[in-house]
Amino acid sequence: MLEVKGLTKTYQSGSHELTVLDNVSFTIKLGDLCAVVGPSGSGKTTLLGLCAGLDSPTSGEVKLSGHTLNECSEDQRAEIRRTTVGFVFQTFKLIPTLTALQNVMVPLELNGHTSPKKSAMEILNEVGLKGREHHFPVQMSGGEQQRVGIARAFIHRPKILFADEPTGNLDTETGSRIEDLLLNLNRTANTALVVVTHDLKFAHQCHRVLELDSGRIVRDHTNEAEATLD
Numbered sequence: 001m002l003e004v005k006g007l008t009k010t011y012q013s014g015s016h017e018l019t020v021l022d023n024v025s026f027t028i029k030l031g032d033l034c035a036v037v038g039p040s041g042s043g044k045t046t047l048l049g050l051c052a053g054l055d056s057p058t059s060g061e062v063k064l065s066g067h068t069l070n071e072c073s074e075d076q077r078a079e080i081r082r083t084t085v086g087f088v089f090q091t092f093k094l095i096p097t098l099t100a101l102q103n104v105m106v107p108l109e110l111n112g113h114t115s116p117k118k119s120a121m122e123i124l125n126e127v128g129l130k131g132r133e134h135h136f137p138v139q140m141s142g143g144e145q146q147r148v149g150i151a152r153a154f155i156h157r158p159k160i161l162f163a164d165e166p167t168g169n170l171d172t173e174t175g176s177r178i179e180d181l182l183l184n185l186n187r188t189a190n191t192a193l194v195v196v197t198h199d200l201k202f203a204h205q206c207h208r209v210l211e212l213d214s215g216r217i218v219r220d221h222t223n224e225a226e227a228t229l230d
Contacts, residue, residue: 001160001192002028002051006060009046009215020046022215023060030159031190033183035203038212044196045164047212051194052085052162053077065159082111086153086161086191088182090168092145094137100124100148101133107156123151127181143174147181154185160192161185167199175199 009021021043028034036044049055051062053069062069065084069077081087094103101120108116124133127147137145146166153161163182167175179202186193195206203209204223211219 001030001032001065003063004051007047007050007057007062008059009050010058020215024217026210026217026220028160028192028194030192032192032208033186033206034194034208034210035206036194036196036210036212037198037200037203042212043215044212048162048164048194048196052087053081082107083156084159086158088149088153088161088163088166090165092137092149094145094148096137099134099136100129100140103148104152104155107152111156120155123155127151142170143178146170146178150178150181150185154189157189158191160194163193163195165196165198167197
């Protein structure tokens with residue numbers, strides 16, 4: 001599903017070159033559930049963006065669902081994201097002038113879906129938002145907005161979903177509900193899930209954990225066989 005080889009990303013900072021990711025390699029299979037953990041500034045968000053084709057690496061390559069992203073044009077990468085990838089942001093990224101239902105319909109409308117409203121209503125029900133579909137983001141709690149974001153990310157049944165700190169702006173109880181929702185959608189849809197998180201309890205519920213530090217993978221293990229991250 002996802003193959004990352006020698007991924008490196010550097011930025012020019014004044015007269016200095018800043019290496020955010022340094023020779024990162026791993027693979028993710030369809031249906032895998034993988035947490036990416038590590039201290040702030042370790043390269044987690046950059047890694048997610050590169051894997052989803054939102055940015056290009058300095059060197060190395062990302063192969064997503066059989067497509068080598070480095071060799072694709074921006075239009076081709078956008079098409080892959082529309083058909084294959086879901087992305088959940090920490091800050092929700094909902095369109096404020098659209099209702100929950102309209103926000104969720106957007107990916108299907110971009111793909112020319114014939115009945116986007118029916119499908120959007122169904123997945124909003126799945127994430128527990130029945131009766132809230134005609135509310136605007138400003139009328140919803142943070143947890144409800146994140147549920148809309150998850151519904152939007154899953155509406156086209158992506159093969160892989162990337163989530164960047166999906167509970168980072170939520171209280172503990174609401175965050176736990178969002179995590180349970182992601183785990184359930186992973187199980188029922190067999191979607192590969194790659195989640196950046198600071199929540200070690202959530203990480204322990206994932207099949208695999210990649211730990212980053214200073215842009216490098218310092219630990220890669222399955223939770224069944226390894227000790228805790230604490």
